[in-house]
Structures are given as C-alpha cells and as structure tokens.
Amino acid sequence: MPLFFYALPCSAVFFEGLLLWRLSRDRVWTRYPHLTVFVVFDFLCNAILFPIHRYRPDWFAELYWRIASISLFLRFLVNWEFFRGVFPRRSTLHDIAWKMLLTVELGALPVIVVLSWTQASSAQYLYQYFSPVVEQYFCLAQAILLLTPATVAWYYRVLLGRNLRGLCFGFGVYLLVRSMSFASLQVFRGFVPYWRLLTPMTFIGMIAVWLWAFWEYAPSPEQASLGDDQYSQWKTEWQHLWGRTMALLRRGI
Amino acid sequence: MVGIIVTFLVAVWGLCLLVVFSWRHDGTDKYPNDNQAHALVAGISAVFLPPLDAIVGNDDYRKLRTRPELKSVRQMFWRDRRRIVLLWLGKLQKDVHTLWKFRRFLVRNGLLVSFREEAGVVFAALVALLFLKVVRVAVFIFGPFALHGALGNARLLVERLSTWGIAPLARVPAARKAEIEQKWQQLLAMGIRTG
Numbered sequence: 001m002p003l004f005f006y007a008l009p010c011s012a013v014f015f016e017g018l019l020l021w022r023l024s025r026d027r028v029w030t031r032y033p034h035l036t037v038f039v040v041f042d043f044l045c046n047a048i049l050f051p052i053h054r055y056r057p058d059w060f061a062e063l064y065w066r067i068a069s070i071s072l073f074l075r076f077l078v079n080w081e082f083f084r085g086v087f088p089r090r091s092t093l094h095d096i097a098w099k100m101l102l103t104v105e106l107g108a109l110p111v112i113v114v115l116s117w118t119q120a121s122s123a124q125y126l127y128q129y130f131s132p133v134v135e136q137y138f139c140l141a142q143a144i145l146l147l148t149p150a151t152v153a154w155y156y157r158v159l160l161g162r163n164l165r166g167l168c169f170g171f172g173v174y175l176l177v178r179s180m181s182f183a184s185l186q187v188f189r190g191f192v193p194y195w196r197l198l199t200p201m202t203f204i205g206m207i208a209v210w211l212w213a214f215w216e217y218a219p220s221p222e223q224a225s226l227g228d229d230q231y232s233q234w235k236t237e238w239q240h241l242w243g244r245t246m247a248l249l250r251r252g253i
Numbered sequence: 254m255v256g257i258i259v260t261f262l263v264a265v266w267g268l269c270l271l272v273v274f275s276w277r278h279d280g281t282d283k284y285p286n287d288n289q290a291h292a293l294v295a296g297i298s299a300v301f302l303p304p305l306d307a308i309v310g311n312d313d314y315r316k317l318r319t320r321p322e323l324k325s326v327r328q329m330f331w332r333d334r335r336r337i338v339l340l341w342l343g344k345l346q347k348d349v350h351t352l353w354k355f356r357r358f359l360v361r362n363g364l365l366v367s368f369r370e371e372a373g374v375v376f377a378a379l380v381a382l383l384f385l386k387v388v389r390v391a392v393f394i395f396g397p398f399a400l401h402g403a404l405g406n407a408r409l410l411v412e413r414l415s416t417w418g419i420a421p422l423a424r425v426p427a428a429r430k431a432e433i434e435q436k437w438q439q440l441l442a443m444g445i446r447t448g
Contacts, residue, residue, distance in 0.1 A: 091363055099368040115256035133256075140260055143267050154274050156361045165275065172271045176264040183260040 008200040009046060015207040016043040019214060028217050032085070034077040035167065039210075041074055072138055078171050079145045085164045086153045088223045097152040104148045112137050119186070132182045139179035146172050161220040166213020174206035311398040334397040338404065342389045345411050346382065352411075352418040353378045355437065362433055364421040374417055381410040 019039055023029040029036040045067040053060050083101070087094040116137040150168050153160060160168065181198045184191045314334070317327040356374055360366055388403050422430060 092360055092365055093363075096360070096366075096368050096371055111259075115259060119256040136260060137256075140263055143263070147267050147270055150274055151270065156357050158361065169271055169275050172267060176267045176271075179260055180264045183257045183264075187257055 008204065009049070012200065012204050012207060013043065013046045013050075015204060015211055016046065019207060019211045022211065022214050026217055028214065031217070031219065031223070032081055032163070032214075034081040034084075035210075038071075038074050038077050039207075042071060045071070072135065075142055075171075075175075076145075078167070079142055082146060082164060082167055082171070083149045085167070085223055086149055086158060086160060086220060088220075088226055093152070093156060093158065097149050100152050101145070101148045104144060108144050109141065112141050132185055136179050136182035136186075139175045139182065143172060143175040143179065146175065159221050161223065162216070162218035163213050164220055164223075166209050170206040170209030170213065173209075174202050177202045311401075314398055331396060331398075335392060338392050338397040339389060342385055342392065342404075342407065345407060346385050346389075348411055349378055349381050349385065349414060352414055356418040358437060358440070359419075359421050359433070362436070364425060364433075366421050370417075370420075374414070377410070377414050377417060381407075381414050384410060 016039055020036075020043060023032065023036055023039070049060065049064060049067075052063055083097070087097050116133055119133050146168060150172070152158075178199065181191075181195050181202070185195050314327065314330060317323050317330060320327075353374075356378075360371065385407055388400060388407050391400055391403065422433070425433070
C-alpha cells in the first residue's frame with residue numbers, strides 16, 4: 001500500500017483520538033453520549049485494523065467491511081444526538097420538530113426505498129455485505145434526518161452553539177458528499193480511484209470539523225440552561241431502561 | 254438513473270442548506286430594523302391605512318380623463334397613484350414579514366400551538382407574499398386603477414394572517430403576555446433578528 005494511503009487512516013485515528021481527548025475534558029462526553037459512542041467505536045475499530053493488517057492480513061477485508069456495516073447504523077446515533085441537542089426538552093418547538101421529522105420521513109422514506117429497489121448497482125460489489133446503492137441511499141436518508149431538524153431550528157432561529165453547528169455541518173457535508181460519491185460510482189466508469197480517495201478524506205474532514213466544534217464546550221443556549229438535575233434524571237431513566245433490557249435479554253437467553 | 258439524479262439534486266440542495274444554516278449564526282441582524290421606534294407588537298401598520306377607496310378610487314381619474322386639455326395632469330396623477338399603491342403594497346409585504354417573525358418568536362418562546370396551525374400560518378404567509386408580489390408587478394404594468402379587487406384581497410389576506418399569527422397570544426395570561434411583548438420590543442430595539 002502506498003505511503004499516502006497509510007496517511008489517511010493514520011490521520012483519521014489521530015483526529016479521532018484528539019476528539020476523544022476533547023470530549024473527555026470537563027466530562028463533555030456526558031453531554032454528548034451518543035456522539036461519543038460513535039467516535040469511540042470508530043476510533044477503536046480503526047486502531048485495531050492496523051495490527052490486523054500487519055499480522056493477520058487474511059482477516060482484514062472481512063473485519064473492515066463488518067466494521068463499515070456497523071458504523072453505517074451507528075451514524076443514526078449522531079442524528080439523534082443532533083436532534084436532542086437542538087430540542088433538549090419537551091416544548092412546543094420539540095413537538096413541531098418531531099412531527100415535521102415524521103412527516104418528512106413518511107414522505108421521503110418510501111421514495112428512497114422505491115428508488116433503491118429499482119436501481120441496480122452497475123459497480124462491482126465493493127462492500128461484502130451490501131451493495132453501494134444501499135450506502136448511497138442510507139446516506140441520503142440520514143442526511144434528510146439531519147437536515148429536517150436543522151431546517152426547523154433555522155426557521156425558528158434557534159441558536160445552535162458551536163458544538164451543534166459543527167456537528168451538523170461536518171456530518172451533513174460528509175453524508176451528502178458520500179452519497180454523491182457513491183452515486184458517481186454508478187455513473188462514471190473511471191471514478192473508482194477518486195472514490196477510494198474521496199471516501200476516507202470526507203470522513204477525516206468530518207472529524208476535523210467536529211474537532212474544531214468540540215474543542216471547547218459551547219452548547220446551544222437551550223442545552224446550557226438544562227440543570228444537572230435534568231441530566232441525572234436522564235441518567236436514572238437510562239439506567240432503568242438498560243436494566244430492563246438486560247433483564248429481558250437474560251430471560252430470553 | 255432517476256435515483257442517481259434525485260441523489261445529486263438532494264445532495265446539492267442539502268449542501269446549499271448547510272451553507273445557509275452556517276451563515277450568520279450569532280443571531281444578529283445584518284441590517285437593523287428600521288421601524289423599531291414605533292413598532293407595534295406584531296407590526297400590523299399598513300393594513301390600518303385610510304380606506305382602500307381613498308387610495309385606489311378612480312373617480313378623480315375618470316373626471317380628468319374627460320378633459321383632454323388636462324392630459325399632463327392626468328398622467329402625473331396616474332404615476333403618483335401608482336407610486337402610492339406600490340408603496341402601500343411594499344408596506345403590506347413588510348407587515349407580512351413582521352407578522353411571520355412575530356409568530357415564530359411566539360412559538361420559540363413556548364406558546365402552545367399545534368403543528369397543523371403552524372403549517373397553516375406558513376402556507377398563508379407564503380400565499381400572501383406571493384400574491385403581493387404578483388399584484389405589485391401587475392400594478393406596475395397595468396396601473397393603480399386596474400386591480401381594485403386584487404388590492405382589496407391583498408389587504409384581506411394580510412388581515413387574516415394577522416389574526417392567525419397573534420392568536421396564540423390571546424391564550425396566555427396577562428402577565429406572561431406583557432413579558433412577551435416586552436421581550437419582543439427589546440429584541441426590536443436591539444436590532445436582533447427576531448424571527
């Protein structure tokens with residue numbers, strides 16, 4: 001592998017490490033737990049891939065695509081983080097944004113499903129588990145999920161704060177460029193070398209934007225007004241939910 | 254192929270939106286409000302102007318038309334009336350914007366509204382703005398006396414929007430109402446983007 005292609009995963013891991021360091025300062029991660037889970041997962045998996053590539057190269061492809069598949073679903077956590085960050089408590093705005101999200105998704109999701117169903121992948125299967133078409137439309141659906149609350153927030157002039165603004169911008173650009181690059185893969189025959197470069201670079205770009213955004217804790221005014229008691233209430237609810245889930249799982253097993 | 258075109262269109266549209274969202278993020282207005290000094294709660298000023306007939310009534314114009322020797326006066330009268338009507342329509346447009354902003358301000362401040370109500374207000378405001386723009390162009394082309402009915406409808410649209418827009422305010426207690434009005438006036442005075 002050329003040195004340049006080593007530089008890309010190395011810089012991704014480096015930026016993710018820096019981002020985790022910033023998130024761990026002043027316990028910012030407790031305010032953005034879903035985002036932290038996504039970053040921790042990607043950081044650990046990317047870091048593990050280095051020794052795998054060195055010592056067990058036969059495992060590499062299998063593991064790489066498995067991680068990519070899980071990461072695809074974990075991106076919904078970032079969507080949720082953005083929504084709950086912009087509308088942190090039950091209010092009129094929260095309800096309107098939620099209904100707007102449902103309306104848009106009810107309209108857009110069937111269209112996306114039909115389009116992805118009818119579109120055959122002209123590119124070879126790059127992913128082991130699903131076609132690039134799935135990735136293309138997943139990115140599109142996640143982008144719509146992100147843009148809908150962002151539009152509601154913009155319409156009502158809800159101030160986002162540096163953290164959420166960076167989160168939205170970085171993630172939005174990443175999803176949309178990724179979706180376009182996967183679509184280009186279907187149309188332009190000679191796009192594969194550029195795609196190989198563009199895909200990791202958009203990810204690194206997103207992490208760099210997030211690093212800028214989370215360099216200091218700057219939440220939205222609404223989020224900042226939430227007291228610690230609200231967070232401890234969430235924590236209790238979460239622990240209760242977790243306990244019930246584990247009990248159900250144990251009973252099932 | 255349709256899917257790929259849709260993907261590109263949505264992606265470009267989304268990227269444009271992201272740029273717009275990232276623009277002017279601090280909530281300050283580029284241009285301070287010019288009607289802050291005498292701002293009403295919801296800025297409904299132009300609809301309370303003198304009766305419509307006083308602005309677009311064509312009795313005087315018809316009298317002038319019967320006198321060919323007063324052609325230049327008639328033309329001047331026509332131009333002046335057109336300028337006044339355009340100015341009035343501009344004020345109505347400004348009112349719609351202010352009402353819309355005020356409505357968003359109310360919702361942002363936690364006043365109870367339903368999703369359907371909100372969608373209705375957005376639709377009504379968009380229709381009103383579009384109608385006013387079309388009427389302005391028509392008045393510019395055909396003159397101030399040709400669209401008497403349309404001008405009346407424009408006024409009605411804005412009045413209806415005004416009633417809908419400030420309706421949630423009627424449902425709050427007086428103390429809270431006073432607080433909201435004060436906050437709104439403060440925002441206007443500070444030149445902060447209000448909606």
